[in-house]
Amino acid sequence: MKTLTTEILVIGGGVTGAGVAWDAALRGFDVILVEQRDVGHGTSGRFHGLLHSGGRYAVKDAISAQECIHENRILRQTHAHCIEDTGGFFVVTPEDAQSDYPQRFVQGCAQAGIPCDEISVAAALRLEPRLNPAINQVFAVPDASVDGFKLIHATMQAARLAGARIFTYHQVVSLLVAGDDDARRVIGAQVQDVVRDERVLIHAALVINAAGAWSGRIAAMADVSVDIVPGKGVMLATAHRLVNRVINRCKWPGDGDILVPAHTVSIIGTTDTAVSDLEHLTIEEWEIQKMLTEGEKMIPGFAQTRILRAWAGVRPLYRETAVSDDRDISRKFTLLNHHVRDGVARLITITGGKLTTFRMMAERTVDLAAAILGPRRPCTTASTPVPGAEKGAYWLGHRLQDVERNRWQNQLICECELVTRGMLEDAVRQNPTVGLDDLRRDVRLGMGPCQGGFCTYRAVGVVHELKLEKGLSAETGNAAWASEQGGSSDTVRASQLYNPNLLLRDFLQERWKGVRPIVWGQQLKQEALDQLIYLSILNADHLPDAQLKSPLSDFYHQESTDA
Numbered sequence: 001m002k003t004l005t006t007e008i009l010v011i012g013g014g015v016t017g018a019g020v021a022w023d024a025a026l027r028g029f030d031v032i033l034v035e036q037r038d039v040g041h042g043t044s045g046r047f048h049g050l051l052h053s054g055g056r057y058a059v060k061d062a063i064s065a066q067e068c069i070h071e072n073r074i075l076r077q078t079h080a081h082c083i084e085d086t087g088g089f090f091v092v093t094p095e096d097a098q099s100d101y102p103q104r105f106v107q108g109c110a111q112a113g114i115p116c117d118e119i120s121v122a123a124a125l126r127l128e129p130r131l132n133p134a135i136n137q138v139f140a141v142p143d144a145s146v147d148g149f150k151l152i153h154a155t156m157q158a159a160r161l162a163g164a165r166i167f168t169y170h171q172v173v174s175l176l177v178a179g180d181d182d183a184r185r186v187i188g189a190q191v192q193d194v195v196r197d198e199r200v201l202i203h204a205a206l207v208i209n210a211a212g213a214w215s216g217r218i219a220a221m222a223d224v225s226v227d228i229v230p231g232k233g234v235m236l237a238t239a240h241r242l243v244n245r246v247i248n249r250c251k252w253p254g255d256g257d258i259l260v261p262a263h264t265v266s267i268i269g270t271t272d273t274a275v276s277d278l279e280h281l282t283i284e285e286w287e288i289q290k291m292l293t294e295g296e297k298m299i300p301g302f303a304q305t306r307i308l309r310a311w312a313g314v315r316p317l318y319r320e321t322a323v324s325d326d327r328d329i330s331r332k333f334t335l336l337n338h339h340v341r342d343g344v345a346r347l348i349t350i351t352g353g354k355l356t357t358f359r360m361m362a363e364r365t366v367d368l369a370a371a372i373l374g375p376r377r378p379c380t381t382a383s384t385p386v387p388g389a390e391k392g393a394y395w396l397g398h399r400l401q402d403v404e405r406n407r408w409q410n411q412l413i414c415e416c417e418l419v420t421r422g423m424l425e426d427a428v429r430q431n432p433t434v435g436l437d438d439l440r441r442d443v444r445l446g447m448g449p450c451q452g453g454f455c456t457y458r459a460v461g462v463v464h465e466l467k468l469e470k471g472l473s474a475e476t477g478n479a480a481w482a483s484e485q486g487g488s489s490d491t492v493r494a495s496q497l498y499n500p501n502l503l504l505r506d507f508l509q510e511r512w513k514g515v516r517p518i519v520w521g522q523q524l525k526q527e528a529l530d531q532l533i534y535l536s537i538l539n540a541d542h543l544p545d546a547q548l549k550s551p552l553s554d555f556y557h558q559e560s561t562d563a
């Protein structure tokens with residue numbers, strides 16, 4: 001069995017794990033991060049896309065509000081290229097006009113240090129013509145739109161440059177625990193490399209559990225109880241961008257009261273319902289209806305807008321069951337030292353929080369790690385830009401500008417998201433890509449109105465060509481796979497993963513999951529066209545390997561959806 005040794009093992013490749021790996025590596029710790037699938041596979045790849053100003057929490061939770069504005073300012077420097085500086089409005093709709101919330105909101109913003117300027121409704125309507133003209137008041141705050149995939153990739157890249165080793169498609173299957181009942185300590189983890197189908201033993205001086213909604217399962221591997229109550233939130237993406245600023249309702253936070261511009265689309269969300277099964281998130285009709293009804297209050301006509309996709313993410317809501325005072329650092333995230341709390345040394349859990357506050361959560365976590373392992377260099381993440389930050393904030397037209405300037409029209413693979421052949425090839429070369437869905441997270445492949453209708457077959461061809469460059473022939477790969485299903489040789493597994501038929505099928509399947517809940521009107525016409533292309537022209541259901549099961553099909557064929 002392959003064995004690795006490190007000081008800190010981080011479990012979870014969401015934004016929290018990425019932040020911890022980056023911070024710890026910058027301080028001089030030897031770090032390994034393992035993620036069971038691709039980075040951003042969990043909640044960090046299925047969130048709303050809002051860089052909070054803190055306005056959302058100004059009345060309800062002053063500490064969160066302060067944390068958000070503090071981190072909002074830092075991330076605009078350290079992760080500038082992952083942010084579109086849209087600004088945000090809090091609008092008082094006719095339904096919300098009779099409460100004292102707007103006054104309390106203004107006071108709360110002032111106390112938390114959030115810049116908040118009331119502007120006239122007429123001025124707001126000039127800037128956002130689709131806003132409900134019946135709104136009573138508008139407050140401008142420094143909300144922004146954040147590209148979560150870019151942010152995690154950039155943070156992982158920064159962690160790698162600082163020396164961290166990042167292993168995707170490595171799933172922790174057990175924790176290694178030493179000592180007897182009175183002095184138990186975690187000494188590492190046994191990990192399954194799901195691509196090569198082999199076990200890896202990782203010895204670590206400290207294990208940091210950053211597995212989000214899964215962190216209860218990881219803690220249970222050391223017989224420790226971390227009670228996570230997963231809270232599902234549903235979001236819908238419109239087929240085009242309805243607003244250029246984040247629009248929030250100025251009222252007590254509730255369902256469907258935020259609309260975020262995200263690249264070429266707008267995202268409305270969200271809900272909060274307890275779920276028991278993390279792997280099978282179904283989207284109910286009432287949840288879709290709720291988003292449409294609430295959207296209508298901010299943007300008249302919203303309910304008739306073409307919706308291109310629905311998806312859900314899970315909040316890792318933590319419920320304390322153990323008696324200890326070594327827990328909440330803030331009300332919004334939870335840092336647990338299991339030595340103090342449960343008598344199991346060398347294990348930390350960090351969970352909850354917001355994407356906006358991930359850097360601060362990581363800082364507090366690594367402070368605790370340093371207290372356990374011995375101090376190193378001080379934290380520098382607040383003043384260290386990640387690679388790419390020098391480009392500055394992105395803007396809606398940045399891809400179009402690149403395509404036009406560089407005359408890349410004939411190299412477009414995905415017209416909806418303006419993904420060029422070069423972008424796709426770079427992503428394949430730079431990241432340990434396993435499926436087209438990984439590329440979707442990297443470059444937004446297939447995220448536009450046609451949901452992969454035109455780009456999937458082109459992307460499969462490009463990826464396959466790159467694999468052929470590496471000496472893998474389709475015939476050899478397919479034949480080897482067919483004869484050795486379940487085999488464990490690297491070549492066989494790699495061939496399986498790059499089998500073009502399966503790449504195509506898995507990606508279409510994945511896209512379909514998010515379309516299914518909203519397939520009516522124009523999107524139904526689009527789906528009928530996609531079906532003609534893939535089932536009637538390309539006969540995708542009867543390709544040579546139709547009977548074969550992708551090694552990752554258990555992952556791909558779950559019911560969960562993401563943007």
Ligand SMILES: Cc1cc2nc3c(=O)[nH]c(=O)nc-3n(C[C@H](O)[C@H](O)[C@H](O)COP(=O)(O)OP(=O)(O)OC[C@H]3O[C@@H](n4cnc5c(N)ncnc54)[C@H](O)[C@@H]3O)c2cc1C
Pocket residue numbers: 011012013014015016017034035036037039040041042043044045046047048049050051052170171172173210211212213214218231232233234269270312313314315351352353354355356357
């Ligand atoms: C619906 C919704 C909307 C939200 N919107 C916003 C927003 O607009 N702005 C904002 O700031 N915040 C938002 N949040 C909060 C934010 O998305 C989360 O706080 C954040 O993404 C959590 O990141 P994480 O890394 O802790 O968890 P995750 O991103 O879930 O990462 C945990 C990772 O651990 C991995 N893992 C699990 N088990 C194992 C294992 N055995 N081995 C290896 N890896 C494993 C998972 O695959 C996963 O990738 C939203 C949350 C939800 C649910």
